[in-house]
Amino acid sequence: MSFQLPVQTVSRLCLIYRVLLGMDRETVLSSAKLGKLVNIPAHTIRKDLSVAGKVKSSNAGYKAGELLDFINGLFNFGAPLRVCVAGIGLLGSSFIKNPVQEGGQFIIVAGFDTNINKIEVMKSDVPLFPAYEMADRIREMRIDLGIIAVPAQAAEMTMQRMKEGGIKGILNFSPAILGDKDIAVRNVHFAEELRFLTAMIPDLEKGV
């Protein structure tokens, strides 16, 4: 369960989980084949699985389905989670309009925005609410996770509202850097991904 697996191991297992989702359960994969698919050395994969527990295998490798169930059991990925989105801009509405298809693991159940007009005008299957109702709605709808897609200056307050509603984890796409000791927060920033990328390219000659 959660006897503190190394963070990197968790991250790799998530990656593996993803490719397994899109694969026939009967497929048999060696650690080497799997490694090619996710760009991870075979021995690292074996070590990860070894540290995480005991997974069934044969002399040909692992069955996709069994591996999937194993990771599933580890993190309980099977159970669906309720997710809300704060900020109905271009990015926020992209989550609402094309909900993530990950074996139904995540269900977007509500959207919030300070702009009442937007809420009324936008048509969506997902119910939309004004931002000030956030804490209450999160509580009454028993929402587990929040996606923040608001401008930087509103990010901190949005997080507070989500916390107040009792949310367990936040994925923050705003430019603000959020963090909290009580709940899990993950910051994702596009420009920064680009920047990190360029920092990793050794001989990038920059033109105009």
Place this chain on the structure above:
Amino acid sequence: MSFQLPVQTVSRLCLIYRVLLGMDRETVLSSAKLGKLVNIPAHTIRKDLSVAGKVKSSNAGYKAGELLDFINGLFNFGAPLRVCVAGIGLLGSSFIKNPVQEGGQFIIVAGFDTNINKIEVMKSDVPLFPAYEMADRIREMRIDLGIIAVPAQAAEMTMQRMKEGGIKGILNFSPAILGDKDIAVRNVHFAEELRFLTAMIPDLEKGV
């Protein structure tokens, strides 16, 4: 320069760079204050700066502007880079419509899509081209970086086209996992960020 700084250090320096960008150059920051802003322990920041080189400081800390210049010099973040976007869906067009404002570091100069209709209908300041022209356009426009926002099945081919055009780095938002030995590739997957988040929450009780 690029005498292989630890990956994590690079990542943290990018984060620091981000907060510095939105700050008065004259602000003086101690490693502790800076640490609070980015959720990194003070000693880690000092160590990072120390392995990266020699940055000016006083008994009160670092001047934002000088720190910025230092990181800048390290990775040459000052020079603008030309970026293109493949796939003009909801996500792709969000890059084209609200270009990242990061001190003009990234300039979106072209968009590509297989759907010719979309290209003709959509109005945008950024020129849009059919996907099959990708390699040629990238070459002639001297584009440095590519953002992939196409469906999974088109991702691999898109990467090949970008490589063919001579691109240096790719930020991949498609569900496919891309990797290449010649160019830098970074995969970003929203559902997976959510999944990782939940995996890190120890006592997440999952309801319906």
Place this chain on the structure above:
DNA sequence: CCTCGGTTGTGAAATTTTTCACAAGTAATA
């Protein structure tokens, strides 16, 4: 039943990364 060609699982070594502790520096103030 033995061997061959493949695989996993894992202790131990190697490496990387973080943390710690503290000498040394600096400005301000008396």
Place this chain on the structure above:
DNA sequence: TATTACTTGTGAAAAATTTCACAACCGAGG
């Protein structure tokens, strides 16, 4: 100039993570 109250920078210790190497396992085919 001496003192105080901050700071940085960094070698060395500690911890975390990855890599390695190889015993053990498995199934198929003589």
